[in-house]
Amino acid sequence: MAYWYNDNLGKNNIAVSTRVRIARNLNGIPFSSKMTLKDREQLNQTVKNALFPSDIADKFKLKFIKMSDVPENERFAMTERHTISRQFAEDSNGKAIVISEDERISIMLGEEDHIRIQVISSGKKIEEMFSIANEIDDYFCSNCDVAYNKNLGFLTECPTNLGTGLRVSVMLHLPLLEGYGKLPYLQEWVNKNGFTIRGTYGEGSRADSSLYQLSNQITLGISEEQILKSLGTIIDKIVGDESSLRQGLNKQKLEDDCFRSLYLLKGARIISSREMMALLSKVMIGINTGIIPEKSANPISILINCQPYMLICKYGVDDTVERDVKRGKYLGENINI
Incomplete structure (x- = not known):
């Protein structure tokens, strides 16, 4: 849809x-x-x-x-x-x-x-x-x-x-x-x-x-x-x-922050909503400044789809730890490196 x-x-x-x-x-x-x-x-x-x-x-x-x-x-x-x-x-x-x-x-x-x-x-x-x-x-x-x-x-x-x-x-x-x-x-x-x-x-x-x-x-x-x-x-x-x-940021440090965030999201096996959103914010900066390719991720789609009740409805898991596991699974499937 x-x-x-x-x-x-x-x-x-x-x-x-x-x-x-x-x-x-x-x-x-x-x-x-x-x-x-x-x-x-x-x-x-x-x-x-x-x-x-x-x-x-x-x-x-x-x-x-x-x-x-x-x-x-x-x-x-x-x-x-x-x-x-x-x-x-x-x-x-x-x-x-x-x-x-x-x-x-x-x-x-x-x-x-x-x-x-x-x-x-x-x-x-x-x-x-x-x-x-x-x-x-x-x-x-x-x-x-x-x-x-x-x-x-x-x-x-x-x-x-x-x-x-x-x-x-x-x-x-x-x-x-x-x-x-x-x-x-x-x-x-x-x-x-x-x-x-x-x-x-x-x-x-x-x-x-x-x-x-x-x-x-x-x-x-x-x-x-x-x-x-x-x-x-x-x-x-x-x-x-x-x-x-954003144009005034140190490019080398920005690249490190953005790619580090992208790879952490891709490799996460258990991740909280709060941590995911902080990392996605840096990925959004990376895409906006051209550091990260647009095809790597759709941050807003990921952010919404990985909210607690969205995960409960998608995977049928109500336990907080299980949700964090499913969030990691979703990120691994929807971030392209």
């Missing part, structure tokens, strides 16, 4: 992925925190009736799934693939999802808001991902009674999402900006421009493999076009700064 993380970015791997989320709610149904099981069933049925059958469901190969039918391990593997939020995975009661076959489109029903449209792709593809999300949003607005106020815009459970209800994030690989202690200054700068930097899995998470999510904070009093344009400009500046720092 052509999941987003299996795309090989090659040298262009500083901007790792783009995710667009749009929050919408329906009139006549309480916000998610106040919903009863009956309300959730009403929401699910309303969306299901609106989408199936439809041209847009056929176009994007969408299917409706009750989250109670998805095993717990698979739900958490979906969070590791960035398909659903952790909050959505933890409580499946009465919740449902509309999802494409490749999981690049997922519509969570009953998360923080009634409808959370998400479109995700590899690389920096801000306009393209927004275009798809916007097309789906237009369909909902035309076929469902979406909550809207002429002064506040689209109504959302959390006031910080009022207005457009749009959150756009780009995941960035920033080991040099991190290593040189530039991130606090970067955070201050992006905050002044209405954006924020978070960890790999969003708010409250750490930055594994020096992967950070940059996203907009402001949704009210600003247009979608302004959000997209500002984000694109900021991303280009950050990518340029990270690239400049």
Whole structure:
């Protein structure tokens, strides 16, 4: 299956992925925190009736799934693939999802808001991902009674999402900006421009493999076009700064670090998730700078596929040591030297 993380970015791997989320709610149904099981069933049925059958469901190969039918391990593997939020995975009661076959489109029903449209792709593809999300949003607005106020815009459970209800994030690989202690200054700068930097899995998470999510904070009093344009400009500046720092590295030491990491990953028989991600970060630098051939590895694919719940679902192993063994096996099979 052509999941987003299996795309090989090659040298262009500083901007790792783009995710667009749009929050919408329906009139006549309480916000998610106040919903009863009956309300959730009403929401699910309303969306299901609106989408199936439809041209847009056929176009994007969408299917409706009750989250109670998805095993717990698979739900958490979906969070590791960035398909659903952790909050959505933890409580499946009465919740449902509309999802494409490749999981690049997922519509969570009953998360923080009634409808959370998400479109995700590899690389920096801000306009393209927004275009798809916007097309789906237009369909909902035309076929469902979406909550809207002429002064506040689209109504959302959390006031910080009022207005457009749009959150756009780009995941960035920033080991040099991190290593040189530039991130606090970067955070201050992006905050002044209405954006924020978070960890790999969003708010409250750490930055594994020096992967950070940059996203907009402001949704009210600003247009979608302004959000997209500002984000694109900021991303280009950050990518340029990270690239400049890489160009100043000692080439011989960089080659040693990158190839040492590649061979350690290839030869590992037992390896933890934390160690793997630290080594993959150096391999990503090696590929980006042309030191390591692109065909040697697809670091983001490896990183996602070797997350704990992904390994549990793939190999059926729940024990931590056994997972570390299977992670080593996967690395040996998917790194080419």
